[in-house]
Amino acid sequence: MENHWPLQDAKAHLSELVKKAQKQGPQFISVRGDPAVVVISQNEYKFLTTPLISLIDFFRQSPLVGLNLDLSRDKSPNRDFDL
Numbered sequence: 001m002e003n004h005w006p007l008q009d010a011k012a013h014l015s016e017l018v019k020k021a022q023k024q025g026p027q028f029i030s031v032r033g034d035p036a037v038v039v040i041s042q043n044e045y046k047f048l049t050t051p052l053i054s055l056i057d058f059f060r061q062s063p064l065v066g067l068n069l070d071l072s073r074d075k076s077p078n079r080d081f082d083l
Helices: 007-012 014-024 042-049 055-060
Strands: 004-006 027-031 034-039
Touching: 004 007, 007 014, 007 027, 014 027, 014 034
Parallel strands: 004 027
Antiparallel strands: 027 034
């Protein structure tokens, strides 16, 4: 049982599974032989979900910075169309 766990074994050995996720990396759980979920440590989760740069910095680094876009809305009445 290296890092792949059938659901029944994962339930029976939850403490061991959590410790392995913290020390050895992701632990994979299968249901009826099919891959179902992955258990990862909180540190790994934070690493995966924390953006490398802020959204503001992302936009500031865009190749479109300084481009003058016309963002005004067309205020003409609705268009006629055939159904």
